[in-house]
Amino acid sequence: MMLVYGIVTGILFGFLLQRSHVIRYDVQLGALLLKDMTIMKFMLSHIVTAMIGVYVLYDFQLVQLSLKPTILGGVVIGGLIFGVGWALLGYCPGTSLGALGEGRLDALWGIGGMLVGAGLYAEAYPYLSKTVLTWGNYGKITIPQVLGVSHWVVIFCMTVLVVLLFRWFEKKGL
Amino acid sequence: MRNRNGWNVYVCGVLSGFVSIGSIWCVGKFFGASTTFVRSTGMIEQIFSPDRVASMPYFLKEMPVIDWQWMFVMGIAVGACIAAVLYQDFKIQWVPEHWRERFGLSVQKRAVVAFLGGIIAMFGVRLADGCPSGHGLSGGLQLAVSGYIALACFFIGGLIAARLLYGKRGNSL
Numbered sequence: 001m002m003l004v005y006g007i008v009t010g011i012l013f014g015f016l017l018q019r020s021h022v023i024r025y026d027v028q029l030g031a032l033l034l035k036d037m038t039i040m041k042f043m044l045s046h047i048v049t050a051m052i053g054v055y056v057l058y059d060f061q062l063v064q065l066s067l068k069p070t071i072l073g074g075v076v077i078g079g080l081i082f083g084v085g086w087a088l089l090g091y092c093p094g095t096s097l098g099a100l101g102e103g104r105l106d107a108l109w110g111i112g113g114m115l116v117g118a119g120l121y122a123e124a125y126p127y128l129s130k131t132v133l134t135w136g137n138y139g140k141i142t143i144p145q146v147l148g149v150s151h152w153v154v155i156f157c158m159t160v161l162v163v164l165l166f167r168w169f170e171k172k173g174l
Numbered sequence: 175m176r177n178r179n180g181w182n183v184y185v186c187g188v189l190s191g192f193v194s195i196g197s198i199w200c201v202g203k204f205f206g207a208s209t210t211f212v213r214s215t216g217m218i219e220q221i222f223s224p225d226r227v228a229s230m231p232y233f234l235k236e237m238p239v240i241d242w243q244w245m246f247v248m249g250i251a252v253g254a255c256i257a258a259v260l261y262q263d264f265k266i267q268w269v270p271e272h273w274r275e276r277f278g279l280s281v282q283k284r285a286v287v288a289f290l291g292g293i294i295a296m297f298g299v300r301l302a303d304g305c306p307s308g309h310g311l312s313g314g315l316q317l318a319v320s321g322y323i324a325l326a327c328f329f330i331g332g333l334i335a336a337r338l339l340y341g342k343r344g345n346s347l
Contacts, residue, residue, distance in 0.1 A: 005201045006242040010249015012193045013205065017250065018257035020186035025270035032329070032336035038183050043310055045187025046194065050315040053195035066204050068303050068313060070320040075309075078301025079324045083331020085295025087339060089288050090270065093299065094207035094307045096292075097247055101254030103266045106273075109285045113292020118208075118215040120293065121300040125232035128301065143317045154317055166184070 014098050017042075023098035025090035025106070032087050037174040044162045051158070055151055067142065073135025074128075089113070179263055194315065203242050204316075206308030208299045210247040212236045276340055302327070 017023045022042045030036025057063040086092055089110040091099050096114065099107040121128075144151040180186075197203050216238025220227045227233050258264035268281045277283055299305045302324050304313065310328070313321020 002201060002203075002242045003240065003245045005197070005203070006245030007249040007252070009193060009197045009203070010246035011253035011256065012249075013190055013246070014250035014253025014255075015257040016186045016190045016193070016253075018254040018263065019181040019261070020183040021180040022183070022186075023254060026272045029272050029336060029340070032332040033340055034333070041183045042187040042190070043306070043314070045184045046191040046311055047314040049188045049191025050194040050198075050311070051317065053191070054198055054315055057195070057199055063198050064202060065316050066202075066312070067316060067318045068309065068320045070318070070323065071303070072323070075302050075320055075324050076327050078298045078303070079309075079327025080331040081298030082295050082302055082305070083298070083328045083333070084335040085291045085293070085298055086328065087332045087335035088291025089295055090273070090291070092207075092307075093211060093296070093305045094205075094247065094250055097207075097251040098254035101251040102258035103264045104270065105266060105268050106270060106284050106288050109288035110292040110295075113289040113294075114208075114211045114296035115215045115218065115292075116289075117293040117296025118211040118300060119219065121297050122212065122215065122230055122232040124297075125230075125235075129231070132301065138319070141319045143319060143322070146319060151317060158317075 014101060017095065017098045018102055023091070023095040023102065023104075025099070025104065028090050028092070028095065029087070035174070037169045041166065041169065044165070048159050048162050051155055055155060065142075067140035069140050070138040071133055071136060072138070073132040077132060085117075179261060191315075194311065201242070203246075204308070204312035205246070206243055206304065206312060207247050207250075208296065208305040208308060209236055210244045211296055212300065213238050213241070213244055272340075298331075 020038065020042050021027055022039050027036055027038050031039040054063060058065065091107055091110050093114060096107045096110050100111065144154045147154065194205055197205070212232070213236055216227055216233045216236070220238055227238060255264070269279060269284045273284055302309065304324060306328060309321045309324035314325065
């Protein structure tokens with residue numbers, strides 16, 4: 001049953017990704033060249049909407065959070081490496097499948113590369129888990145925890161900031 | 175590059191946010207994509223050397239099985255395909271437009287760079303423990319510190335590499 005939920009959720013998400021065109025190489029590179037902020041608009045609209053919804057449900061104890069630990073070594077070094085690969089490929093892991101779905105077949109090479117990359121990482125993991133992945137481990141922390149304030153304060157500020165950012169994007173025609 | 179035949183991106187973002195809420199509420203599943211590549215590679219390697227895969231720590235951590243996220247990632251391809259066909263947006267293309275303007279028509283050239291980019295991207299994303307979906311969307315919406323640091327690093331790495339690839343002025347794109 002879980003698998004059915006998975007595919008249905010994926011279809012809905014893929015449909016919206018295609019309709020907003022964020023799965024395109026040109027749009028992804030446009031973001032990295034600071035010419036086209038479509039991806040930021042999509043991601044931040046998603047984040048703000050889901051953040052409000054999920055934290056309401058969380059306050060009523062209807063959902064549990066699933067946080068990833070903040071390990072600076074892994075997140076910073078891995079994040080930067082990913083960024084370089086992302087610019088070369090022009091798709092991220094999720095959008096590569098979406099791009100394939102709308103006929104952008106160059107995504108196939110990327111998907112092949114990503115499978116190889118996953119294999120290489122699996123080989124390197126025993127070494128990395130003893131080194132990089134032990135550097136700066138702060139555990140599963142959230143911004144409200146670090147600031148010592150209610151999550152609603154952070155959500156309010158974030159929402160205001162995102163709205164202002166969107167207005168700026170539209171003014172600049174990005 | 176304006177969005178000619180597409181929907182308003184804010185509307186799509188908000189709607190996808192509701193899909194995310196529904197998934198978290200109904201089945202407790204947060205969006206993510208990159209673990210699926212690990213599981214798939216594990217499944218492929220299993221065909222050739224099952225004993226070795228069974229003893230590798232990373233494949234013990236991320237078992238080579240089909241799970242919710244695996245189906246979610248396949249669903250993205252199906253959903254995008256349905257939308258593209260429905261709205262006459264489906265197009266077979268081996269070389270993206272921006273790429274063609276900068277690097278020419280060669281399919282091989284694009285293939286080599288996309289393949290290498292894929293290797294680098296996946297290695298980095300596993301080290302970071304999440305992709306723009308897992309860290310960016312799911313981490314971001316939970317206000318996770320890791321999500322925002324990851325998102326910043328994704329863009330910093332990407333901005334530098336894109337600038338090197340396309341030149342300072344983005345090659346008049």
